[in-house]
Amino acid sequence: MVADPILYVALPLLTAFLLPIIGKINKELIRIVPGLLFAFLVYNSIALFSKVSATHTPIIVEIAGWAPPIGINLVYSSFTGFIATIISVLALLVWAYSYKFKKLEFDNSLKYFVLLMLVTAGSIGVILTGDLFNQFVFLEIVALSSYPLVAFYRGRNGAEASFKYLLVGGFASLSILLGIVLIYSQLGTLNMADIAAHIDEMPRNIKIVSFTLLFLGFAIEAEMFPLNGWAPDTYSQAPGPIGAVFAGMTAKAGIYALIRMIYTIFDFSGAFEILLIMGVITLVVSEGIALRQENLKRMLAYSSLGQMGLLMIAFGINTKTAVIAGMLILFNHAVIKSLLFLSSSFLVYNSKDKLIKDAYGMGKKLPLTAILFGIGAFAIVGLPPFSGFWGKLYLLMASADANLLGLIALILAVSVIEIVYYFRVVNGVYFKKSKTEIEVHKPRWNASLAMIILAAAIIVVGIYPNIIYDYLVNAADTLLDKASYISHVLPNLASN
Amino acid sequence: MTEELMQQILKISFYGASLALILIGLYGVLTKKNLIKILLSMAIAESGLNLLFVAIGYIMNGTAPIFSTAVLDENNQLLETVTMVDPIPQALVLTAIVIGLGVTAVGLALVIRLYKHHNTINIDEIRNLKW
Amino acid sequence: MKRIITILLLGVTGYFVADAVFSIPFGVDKLNIAKEYLLNSPEELKVANTVTAVVVNFRGFDTLGEVTVLFLAATGLGSILFRRRKYHTGLNPQREAPQASRIVQVGGKLLFPLILLLGAYVFIHGHLTPGGGFQGGVIIATGYLLLLVSFRKFAVKHSSLTWVEAVAGVTFAGIGLTGLVFGKDFLENFLPTGVLNSLLSGGIVGIIYVAVGFKVASELTGILDTMLSIKVEVDEENEEN
Numbered sequence: 025m026v027a028d029p030i031l032y033v034a035l036p037l038l039t040a041f042l043l044p045i046i047g048k049i050n051k052e053l054i055r056i057v058p059g060l061l062f063a064f065l066v067y068n069s070i071a072l073f074s075k076v077s078a079t080h081t082p083i084i085v086e087i088a089g090w091a092p093p094i095g096i097n098l099v100y101s102s103f104t105g106f107i108a109t110i111i112s113v114l115a116l117l118v119w120a121y122s123y124k125f126k127k128l129e130f131d132n133s134l135k136y137f138v139l140l141m142l143v144t145a146g147s148i149g150v151i152l153t154g155d156l157f158n159q160f161v162f163l164e165i166v167a168l169s170s171y172p173l174v175a176f177y178r179g180r181n182g183a184e185a186s187f188k189y190l191l192v193g194g195f196a197s198l199s200i201l202l203g204i205v206l207i208y209s210q211l212g213t214l215n216m217a218d219i220a221a222h223i224d225e226m227p228r229n230i231k232i233v234s235f236t237l238l239f240l241g242f243a244i245e246a247e248m249f250p251l252n253g254w255a256p257d258t259y260s261q262a263p264g265p266i267g268a269v270f271a272g273m274t275a276k277a278g279i280y281a282l283i284r285m286i287y288t289i290f291d292f293s294g295a296f297e298i299l300l301i302m303g304v305i306t307l308v309v310s311e312g313i314a315l316r317q318e319n320l321k322r323m324l325a326y327s328s329l330g331q332m333g334l335l336m337i338a339f340g341i342n343t344k345t346a347v348i349a350g351m352l353i354l355f356n357h358a359v360i361k362s363l364l365f366l367s368s369s370f371l372v373y374n375s376k377d378k379l380i381k382d383a384y385g386m387g388k389k390l391p392l393t394a395i396l397f398g399i400g401a402f403a404i405v406g407l408p409p410f411s412g413f414w415g416k417l418y419l420l421m422a423s424a425d426a427n428l429l430g431l432i433a434l435i436l437a438v439s440v441i442e443i444v445y446y447f448r449v450v451n452g453v454y455f456k457k458s459k460t461e462i463e464v465h466k467p468r469w470n471a472s473l474a475m476i477i478l479a480a481a482i483i484v485v486g487i488y489p490n491i492i493y494d495y496l497v498n499a500a501d502t503l504l505d506k507a508s509y510i511s512h513v514l515p516n517l518a519s520n
Numbered sequence: 521m522t523e524e525l526m527q528q529i530l531k532i533s534f535y536g537a538s539l540a541l542i543l544i545g546l547y548g549v550l551t552k553k554n555l556i557k558i559l560l561s562m563a564i565a566e567s568g569l570n571l572l573f574v575a576i577g578y579i580m581n582g583t584a585p586i587f588s589t590a591v592l593d594e595n596n597q598l599l600e601t602v603t604m605v606d607p608i609p610q611a612l613v614l615t616a617i618v619i620g621l622g623v624t625a626v627g628l629a630l631v632i633r634l635y636k637h638h639n640t641i642n643i644d645e646i647r648n649l650k651w
Numbered sequence: 652m653k654r655i656i657t658i659l660l661l662g663v664t665g666y667f668v669a670d671a672v673f674s675i676p677f678g679v680d681k682l683n684i685a686k687e688y689l690l691n692s693p694e695e696l697k698v699a700n701t702v703t704a705v706v707v708n709f710r711g712f713d714t715l716g717e718v719t720v721l722f723l724a725a726t727g728l729g730s731i732l733f734r735r736r737k738y739h740t741g742l743n744p745q746r747e748a749p750q751a752s753r754i755v756q757v758g759g760k761l762l763f764p765l766i767l768l769l770g771a772y773v774f775i776h777g778h779l780t781p782g783g784g785f786q787g788g789v790i791i792a793t794g795y796l797l798l799l800v801s802f803r804k805f806a807v808k809h810s811s812l813t814w815v816e817a818v819a820g821v822t823f824a825g826i827g828l829t830g831l832v833f834g835k836d837f838l839e840n841f842l843p844t845g846v847l848n849s850l851l852s853g854g855i856v857g858i859i860y861v862a863v864g865f866k867v868a869s870e871l872t873g874i875l876d877t878m879l880s881i882k883v884e885v886d887e888e889n890e891e892n
Contacts, residue, residue: 030837033712034824037719041820044813087712089830089839094687096712135730142723149716157612161716164619168720171626172727175633183633183731184646190627191549194562197623201569201616202542202668208609209576209675212683233671531677539672543665550657572672577685580678584781585701587693589848596693596847604701606685607692611705611713614785618717622724625874629731632878 027071029085029100029152032108035061036145040138047134055123058137062119062144065112073105077495082502082512084154092513093215097154099513102498106351107276108148110358114272115144121366121474122265136176136263143169143269150277154513156207156289157214159281160200163245166274167193173266174258185257192244192254200241206234217513220289220506235290239298242285245278247332249306259325260378264369267321268362271328276358279332283339288506296342303336304434311441320372320380323445324364327404330438331357337435338419341426347500348493349418355485355492356415360404363478366471367397371453373465380449385458393467394453396475401446403482406439411485527580534575541568555634555641559627566620570613577609585610697844698778698853706783707856707863711827711838718823718863721870722816728877751801759801766794774864778853784860788867795872799879807876812869819866826855826862 039061047054076083082101086092100108118140146165153159171193175186204214210226211219223231244251259267286295307330314326335357338350368383370393375382387394403410406417416439423431467475485492502509510517545565552558582605583591591602598604631641638646682689692704706714750756773780774787798805827838835841838855845852 026831028831030831034715034828034837037715038821038824038828040719041722041817041824045817048810048813086836087838088708089836090691090709093684094691095709132730135726138726139723139730142719145719155712157615158710158713158716161615161619161713161720164622165716165719165723168619168622168626168723168727171630172723172730175630175731183630183637186731187555187627187630187634190623190630191558191562194623194627195549197619198542198562198565198569202572205569205573205576206671206675208573208612209681212606212681212685214608214684218684227674230671230674233667236667527678531673534677535669535672535675539665539669542668543661546664547657547661550661551654575677576675578678579680579682585689585692586779586781587699587701587847588779592848598693603680604689606682607688607701607705608685608710610702611710614702614706615713615717618785619720622720625724625878626727626731628878629728633731 027068027075029068029072029083029098029108030087031068032065032112032148032152033098033145035064036141040141040145043134043138043141054134054137058141059116059119059123061141062112062116065144065148066109066116069105069109069112072100073102073109073495076100076102076105077498080498082509084513091516092154093213093218096158097215097513098152099154099509100152101502101509101512102495103500103502104151104280106495106499107151107280107354110355111144111147111151111273111276114268114358114362115140117362117474117477118265118268118366121268121471122263123470124468132176135172139169139173140269143173143273147273147277151280154216155214156204156216156219159216160197160204163200163277163281164197166277167197167245170258170270170274173269174262176263176266177261179261181257182261185254185261189254189258192251196241196244198241199237199244203234203237203241206230206237215513216284216289217510218517220291221510221514221517223289223291231290235285235292235295238285239282239295242278242282243302245274246282246336247275247278247306247329248282248302248336249309249329249333252306252310252329252332255329256322256325259328259365260319260321265366267324267365267369271361271365272358275328275332276354279335279339279354282336283503286339287342287503288509296340298340299336300340303333303338303340304431305333306330306336307333307438308434311438315441315445317445318380319378320368320383320449321365321378323380323449324361324368327442327445328357328361330442331361331404334415334419334435337431338422341422341428343422343426344500344504345418345425346422347503348496349415349422351496351499352411352415352418352489355496356403356412356482359478359481359485360400360410360412363396363475363482364400364404366475366478367393367400370465370467370471371397374463380452381456382458382462383449384452384456386464387454389464390466392472393475396479397453398450399479399482401450403486405442405446409483409486411482411489413486414489523580530578534578535572538568538572538575541565541571544568553643555631555643556628558643559624559631562627563620563624566616570616570620573609573613573616577606579603579605693847695844696840696853696856697847698856699848700778700780700783702781703778703783703856703860704853707778707859708838708840711859714863715823715827715838718820718866721867722820725816725870725873725877728874732877750803755801759797763794763798766797767791770794770864770868774861775857776850777860777864778856779848779850784863785867787864789871791864791868792871792875796875799875806880807872809873809876812873812876815865815869816873819862819869822862823859823866826859 085098087096146162149162171186175182247255310326310329317323371383372378403412406412545561548561582603585604585607692701698704770787770791773782774784777783830839833841840854842854844854
């Protein structure tokens with residue numbers, strides 16, 4: 025079978041266009057075909073990623089037969105490929121989890137799966153593309169598929185959260201587009217490698233303004249404080265599995281765009297400090313707010329923002345250890361947070377307000393889900409032997425190497441806060457009696473399977489981190505080596 | 521001399537108008553209470569941005585970048601007197617317009633939903649939208 | 652008070668952005684990549700309209716994304732506004748306002764085919780003259796809008812819209828993938844390019860733009876029809892997840 029990075033984007037779009045017709049043939053196919061597609065994307069990831077890891081050279085795909093910088097290109101390197109692999113595996117698991125989701129009727133499930141496929145394709149597109157404007161287009165695909173997903177249920181809050189997101193997202197796209205316009209006006213090119221190679225030709229004032237605009241826009245998508253007021257609402261209003269999609273895919277697309285911009289496109293060294301400081305603020309504020317949440321999903325959402333803060337810190341330190349830590353946290357956030365969103369969705373399935381105390385006593389009624397949630401909670405806090413431990417350990421090591429002793433203290437203090445509020449939930453789930461009688465909804469076997477796979481990944485990586493460590497080192501090397509990115513995309517640059 | 525003067529006038533009017541549109545749009549987004557007006561303000565800011573992009577691609581005395589028979593000689597070569605403006609901003613603005621349209625359409629649909637729930641499109645009376 | 656803060660904020664932002672924008676020279680030749688486009692569009696692709704060549708070929712991937720955005724807008728609109736099929740009959744319960752006047756009705760009927768013709772002309776000649784799939788598609792959608800406003804009972808058949816949408820979208824993505832089958836890149840031209848400035852020039856560019864035209868026309872008509880025939884069931888509280 026063929027494997028090509030272009031299929032990550034082309035096939036989901038093709039399937040999404042076809043799905044309404046497929047649904048006319050047989051309604052069951054609406055649920056099955058997206059699964060086949062996601063399975064193929066996982067296969068595609070494995071085939072391509074093993075190839076890239078073996079050869080250590082990125083796969084550059086030209087589109088429409090024009091070599092970059094004339095045409096648009098995709099870059100599948102150890103770094104982008106790693107994130108794309110996580111996203112495609114996650115998409116398959118979310119599909120398995122929402123297959124036969126109770127609230128999906130025919131018409132709904134068609135739209136749900138179309139949106140799910142497009143949000144996946146968009147997120148992977150943001151990560152693979154080597155063209156700044158193309159990245160903007162994919163970010164808009166991600167945004168436009170997220171708005172309906174947030175408002176998917178009829179409730180009034182869904183529409184409000186979605187509208188809020190739309191306003192902020194609209195501002196983000198304006199800001200990004202203005203940044204792109206300013207860059208184009210100076211360099212006459214949109215290819216990232218080409219921009220990076222000529223960035224020093226830009227006048228300083230235009231460079232600063234366009235950097236600020238792009239940073240602002242991508243920071244909104246990456247959920248950086250104080251631009252993340254919309255995020256908790258969207259996480260808590262969207263259908264259960266979509267929380268996992270937001271944490272694992274769209275937030276990753278945003279942070280990737282931010283990282284690519286800071287590491288590759290621009291040459292401001294101060295940008296790393298800004299990212300670091302904003303990350304610290306995001307971390308502290310989000311975890312502080314998470315401590316006070318009564319609503320389980322909002323608590324998870326704020327904790328997710330805290331993890332994004334950790335990611336920004338890791339990538340802001342800008343050393344090899346720190347980038348490895350960042351990749352580990354990125355992996356952990358995608359896997360653990362998805363597990364938490366998926367399992368918590370069953371803990372408060374029939375509760376109206378999704379309060380933490382509604383999940384009390386679920387340890388006996390839903391033993392498997394409760395255990396899976398417990399694994400997720402222990403893992404995200406950073407306890408051994410779960411994978412979350414390694415992310416935090418490497419981050420602490422990186423901070424120590426960089427002589428940021430205050431940061432070490434801060435991360436440890438925040439971990440204590442995390443322990444407090446996660447243990448409150450786990451304690452409640454196992455040892456408190458539920459006061460109200462809420463009907464329990466048992467997960468189907470497919471949903472359980474999806475959650476068990478995530479939990480298994482957490483434990484396996486926690487015990488044997490070496491199975492992904494080499495890939496992470498490769499990915500970190502690829503990200504930090506700006507010159508080789510440029511020379512791989514534009515091999516003729518030196519000769520011209 | 522007149523050529524340069526013309527260029528300056530055009531520069532100030534195009535750049536100035538597009539910046540003014542962007543700022544007016546942002547002002548509307550930040551201060552208006554009516555949800556539809558907020559969406560319209562966003563569309564105004566977007567069109568300002570599109571105008572700016574097209575203006576940046578302009579070259580003095582340039583024609584549309586179309587190789588029609590009017591600008592070609594008998595060997596299908598471009599006449600030497602013809603300059604063509606930059607085609608990329610025009611193509612990208614087309615994309616930006618379509619994306620803006622998509623966002624506006626989804627936004628209006630959400631406004632309809634909100635109106636059904638609250639019987640108002642005033643942002644102050646819709647609880648969770650204030651933050 | 653809030654206004655003053657807003658104006659101050661915008662003033663500061665505006666100052667920095669204006670400072671950057673006004674230092675961009677206006678009207679001078681600063682082409683870089685665009686030079687390649689202006690060279691290759693008539694030479695290699697035989698597409699007279701360079702903007703079309705950029706939209707459909709050089710940056711065709713963007714356009715695929717753009718078409719997806721429209722598709723998403725139509726899907727999202729449906730997902731936001733409708734819950735169950737049975738509530739959607741195509742007839743608008745709210746449109747009980749009096750019928751449009753006779754003049755509008757007759758005029759609408761008269762203009763409709765001409766508008767369709769103009770739209771089709773614009774997207775078929777997208778590689779030769781200004782315009783193309785998006786513009787032509789929008790023109791066709793305005794034709795349907797005219798009918799929707801002049802006739803209260805006019806309804807667009809949703810199943811045919813679905814088919815047009817799907818076939819057009821699949822044509823675009825499918826032509827792109829066919830390039831891979833021929834051992835070329837995604838969206839790379841694999842057809843003979845013909846002679847510059849003739850209707851059958853440009854290889855796949857013309858075909859894709861026609862597909863885009865159909866796609867845009869059907870999506871926009873669908874959006875307009877959805878917006879005009881809204882019926883939201885406010886049965887929420889018990890429906891929240």
